[in-house]
Amino acid sequence: MAVGACFPKGFAAGVAACGMKRSGKADLALLVSDRPAAAAGVFTTNRVVAAPVTVSRAQVQTGTAQAVVTNSGCANACTGSAGREAAWTMVRETASALGIAPSRVLVASTGVIGRPLPIDDVVAGIHGAAAGLAGTNGRQAANAIRTTDRFPKLAQSQVELSGGRVRIGGMAKGAGMIRPDMATTLAQVTLDADVPHATLRRILRQAVADSFNAISVDGCTSTNDCVFMLANGASGVTVDGARQLRILTGAVGELMLDLAKQVVRDGEGSTRVCVYTVTGALSGPEARAAARGVAENVLVKCALHGGDPNWGRILAALGAAGVHLDPDRVAITVGGVPIVDGGEGVEHAMPDAKERLSKDEVEVQISLGLGAGHATVIASDLSPDYVHFNSAVTT
């Protein structure tokens, strides 16, 4: 996705307004490569999946794609056979507008569940977007896929490999119905390196694990989530050897973490980003479960919102996380200030800890003292605005 000019090479985007957003703003984005690209995707683990997820899961199997068509304002989820037909129509019309094979088109939707997709308006939008493709449309595309997001989510970076410079771009959307352990939200990442699709899949899975799968706004899993990655080789750079692959994987991971953090910062009602790191767990999965158990605990999230270092709630959340735990070995710091040592509160540290909790981004480090397992989860706080907002949304 090009944020600035022609970045990465060979990718362009177009947008259109199809009337699914009441505001009349653009609600369709077309991301296109000038040549076939290796493609990989990860999808929601929810057992209720939207029609575009079913379609794109099938399409991405070939490992090659040239376009992604995304609409916002309507999830095309729980819409039955008419919804599946609409998703396939989006694929066919995109292929037709671009003059490429339908097998090379991926599709994604986001918005309200259960409403029928206004397919005629969407088809018109696809052709309009295809007519206005430009390498400088990154921000427009990121805006077109927004729903409740307060700001567009974009990232770009570049990495020098032995064969030359590779550019990476990405966009994401999401502010609610966000939880780890799946490809949360929609995100699309492009790079102009030449990468075999099997390798691209491995890069994507690793990057997702530590970025989109490590965030939570409200612990709610969506029916529509998917992350796509396309590598079109337009830079002429191939990725040779394990070291080059590590460098590229690291750069993709950093970019996706950047996008994932933007999603948390834009979390509905969110006022604060909290990075929970658990060390000393019996295993990696236990560390992840402990970090999630704390990060998603409603009372901890309320305390975080209030800037309150309420360590009793953190301990209670750990105790309910279903992991091995010896409370007497637990140590917790907030922004580097120790608030729990040996399972008991460090009372004199509370004023310092409170001050650290007043910042926009806060690090909570939890040491379990049992083993070598570690994990990080990034979560928002829970504010009255989240509840106000989500009580007012109508079906």
Add this chain to the structure above:
Amino acid sequence: MAVGACFPKGFAAGVAACGMKRSGKADLALLVSDRPAAAAGVFTTNRVVAAPVTVSRAQVQTGTAQAVVTNSGCANACTGSAGREAAWTMVRETASALGIAPSRVLVASTGVIGRPLPIDDVVAGIHGAAAGLAGTNGRQAANAIRTTDRFPKLAQSQVELSGGRVRIGGMAKGAGMIRPDMATTLAQVTLDADVPHATLRRILRQAVADSFNAISVDGCTSTNDCVFMLANGASGVTVDGARQLRILTGAVGELMLDLAKQVVRDGEGSTRVCVYTVTGALSGPEARAAARGVAENVLVKCALHGGDPNWGRILAALGAAGVHLDPDRVAITVGGVPIVDGGEGVEHAMPDAKERLSKDEVEVQISLGLGAGHATVIASDLSPDYVHFNSAVTT
């Protein structure tokens, strides 16, 4: 516990103000039987447990108790060896004040985690409460164990067995940090039947499964939860045979469900009680997991607060519950009005469904169409007041 006069027989209560509540109101309750009673208890499944839980778990093993001492305003949790010593002191001083063996005393605490128990004031309170025991102190005791509760939670009933009338009483506390799958909150149930303690344990476990373990306010598990049941035989009625036992178990279950529902109705910020019943799951545990997955979903709770029959959120929550699911077979009703049929929304029913959701208590019936598993979970809504309240509580 006697709500009115001498009900059930042989039980009495006393209260005292020890200064743990800033309001100066009573914060200690003593529940006493005039003779040794069969005793059973269930405790929190949290791995971080308060000192009184450790002590009472050991004490209840004998199957006999004569007194329960409970304080509010201080959880005596995460207080180390001093906390454990304080809990044992509460046991010893209660025994001394009543002239009974220390092995016959159970202890419970509720309130803020991590603060030391002001043991000297508590000891004075124990002796004061013991000096003022009365069979008519049920409401005073229920008030003394309140923390953030808006109202005291009491229930009483009676059941005719072949041997005569048996009276049952109960009290509970709790409004936050409430979730199923354990002995949520504090509750104490008394009956004047003669029941062997092994039988009493079975009755308690069965009653808890469908009452306190089937409710949720915020999905947060406490360090201090315990439910005690005492049967002192003062009615002279013994429970003979399976049919009598079934009648008594049913009556205890109903009374505990009554108390558990009071906890949900008093849930912090709660404006509505929602009863989620899942049928047609592959198994009972899957039904329970599905009901919990929906009942504890933050977006569903917000929709419930807004009186919005947002069936897309319910389906998405089912899809994330980790149970077998065929979305096309799912049917959902709200207050009897069908809102989902065959996995799709019943749009014309939405106005009716909205109207049903405006009531104080709402039934959501979810049919999965896969098997015979069924379960019910009772949960509150999520309001901005919950977040306001829990952001303002200080450590």
